[in-house]
Amino acid sequence: MTSMPTPEPSAGPPIDRVAIVGTGLIGTSIAMAAARAGCTVRGWDIDPGVATRAAARSALTACPTSEEAVADADVVIVCTPIGAVASSVVSALRTAPGAVVADAASIKEHVVAEIRSAANPLDLRRYVPSHPLGGSERSGPEHASASVVDGIVWAVTPTEAVDPEAVERLERWIGRIGAQPARLSPERHDRLVAFASHLPQVASTSLMGLAAAEEAGEPEILLLAAGGFRDLTRLAASNPSLWSEILLANRDQVATAIDLFVSRLVSIRDEVLEGRGGDVERTFDEAKRARLTLAT
Amino acid sequence: MTSMPTPEPSAGPPIDRVAIVGTGLIGTSIAMAAARAGCTVRGWDIDPGVATRAAARSALTACPTSEEAVADADVVIVCTPIGAVASSVVSALRTAPGAVVADAASIKEHVVAEIRSAANPLDLRRYVPSHPLGGSERSGPEHASASVVDGIVWAVTPTEAVDPEAVERLERWIGRIGAQPARLSPERHDRLVAFASHLPQVASTSLMGLAAAEEAGEPEILLLAAGGFRDLTRLAASNPSLWSEILLANRDQVATAIDLFVSRLVSIRDEVLEGRGGDVERTFDEAKRARLTLAT
Structure with a gap:
């Protein structure tokens, strides 16, 4: 083929500063894949020992508070257990007013409903529900690896409340760190x-x-x-x-x-x-x- | 330890000549493990193409008839599909009057009952029902390997009709080719x-x-x-x-x-x-x- 490559569609500035909330197996694996793709990564975990072990294993900088981790981020990925996802997303939306905030919860409808009822409606335009289909029966940053992200399907499940530009920015970044974004509804x-x-x-x-x-x-x-x-x-x-x-x-x-x-x-x-x-x-x-x- | 090694208990002559009836994945894998342990191996399959492919992959000599494959054997291992096990065992007992005859069928009670009703009662002393717990979702000699046998449990399920010496000879040979014999009743x-x-x-x-x-x-x-x-x-x-x-x-x-x-x-x-x-x-x-x- 001799034709010119199609120019990348414009969907806001690229994502370079990443914050991970919850640095267990999947959070640390995403941090490693993001660092490999040239992003700077900050992280926080409710258990400071887990964050320290995640930092020792990856290029992630462990922060003493979640606010500090997310403050300057272009994207925040919430990787906590399901019960803590909604409050973490709502808090990240508030603390980082420029960031796209996504999560890694393995169910979506329930989590999206919780966040909808708790967040500022304007902030909801920047919350992109998602679910990277990686992981294993193991847990903890010790078992993390960028390869956990390589080639996996990363479901992106926006509602009509979400800004399409935020969805596209997240999807481009997902592709950049090695996974395949796949869009579908939360119910589906x-x-x-x-x-x-x-x-x-x-x-x-x-x-x-x-x-x-x-x-x-x-x-x-x-x-x-x-x-x-x-x-x-x-x-x-x-x-x-x-x-x-x-x-x-x-x-x-x-x-x-x-x-x-x-x-x-x-x-x-x-x-x-x-x-x-x-x-x-x-x-x-x-x-x-x-x-x-x-x-x- | 400076004590002398315990002498091997005497249980008849060692098994050196092996016949495999049914040279699919498990039959050919057993042939490869036996050849590795220094046995000579002959084989037969109802599909001559399968036997030829098994021979190409292993040290097994493909024979044109099952009688020729088993005639001089010390042990015959019947590795056909379940429906053909009983007739193959009965025929091997008749053709090879000095051989221990075992099978690889993955169920035992039904197969043992079929063989009991069809074989000469004296011959039954040399039939040792068994089941090597190896294999895979694949089939055919192409996927065979001596490693299919390495370390696997090989169930040995004799009834009271079997000569204990035949059981012990078979179990010693199973250990020699790399598997672990485990004795239990057919029902269990x-x-x-x-x-x-x-x-x-x-x-x-x-x-x-x-x-x-x-x-x-x-x-x-x-x-x-x-x-x-x-x-x-x-x-x-x-x-x-x-x-x-x-x-x-x-x-x-x-x-x-x-x-x-x-x-x-x-x-x-x-x-x-x-x-x-x-x-x-x-x-x-x-x-x-x-x-x-x-x-x-």
Whole structure:
């Protein structure tokens, strides 16, 4: 191609000064990816020890107060547990009147509603709800890495209250630090993560809990647990209080997803008990074809 | 320590000549591990192309008939799909009157009963039912490797009809090629694998099938599928006809395991819907503690 490259659409000044509120695994990983992309990064955590460990591991400067961390920022990313997201966002909007404020909460509708009811309506134009789909069953800045952000989908879920320029600035910056922005509504986001994230977590925890309960009388059960069992139960090592918060905040969608999952399990059980091998094979074949369209 | 090493207990001559019937992923992997340990290995597959590909990948000599493959063997390992195990074992017992004959079927009670009703009672003294807990969602000799056998648990499930010397010879050889023999009854084996292997497979397939069905109306669902979803659905790419056979052959144990899994899921759903965060956290904490006792 010999044509000129399309000029970047103008959407306000670039984002160079980043503030991270909550410097656990995802916050510190975002800090590392941002520093790699040439941003300066300040951070704050409610636990000063966590902020110090995050700073030791990354180019992030730990600040003694959240106000100091966010004051001069172009963007603030709130990465606290769900229960603290709304108050942190509202406070950042107030303290940093020029900043785009985004969050990393893994559910959106509930968090957006909380923030809407607490923030100044004008400030809401700068709040862009978002959710980077990275992370792991581990937690804490010790396990952070810029690679946690590399190539991940970063959902951006603005409502009509948000300034489109703020959304575009955030999306450009997300792309610059190595992730892929994907725009969808908060409601749609919450329904999709119920299937793609919350249900897998519930399934993993249930399977591990069941095997552990059966093991009480059968100490060899985990001896026979090969790679498949390990894959399916890896998520069960995730943080219980974080997950309790997430599931309760998305309760209706999670309950629907569990119900649909249970129907499928019961249907396979019936096919197996009734010896309907052809039906079992068809069920497995459908799932196999779907799985092969996903990367490993 | 300066004491002399304990002499190896005598349990018949060592196993040096190995025959593999069914040279797919697990058969060829066993052949590779055996060759590495200094055994000579002959193999046969109902599909001559599969046997040729297995030979190209390993030190196994492909034979034109199963009789030729097993005739002079010290041990025969039958690694066919479940439906062909009984006839292959009975035929190997007849063709190789000096050999220990074992199988790799992933369920035992049903297979042992079939073989008992078809084999000469004297020959049954040399049939040692077994199940190497290796393998993967892939199939075919192309994906075989001696490392598939390294360190895996290889269940050995003799009945009282089996000569203890044959069991000990097989177990010593299993250790020599790199796996860990673990002895238990066929019934106990089948109950444990229902929880540790068959249920994880059913859960993985159900989750993938559900996400694919939901995706029909929501093309973004798989976009939001992060690492956890991928881990949980990896097994869904497994061979549908092999799995249909396995589940039907272990139907009662599989149905029981699914029922118990469903009860746990429904209980978490209720805790979530009723906003009982403390209960959800306790459920997750129990599973987390159990998972941390397992290797990743």
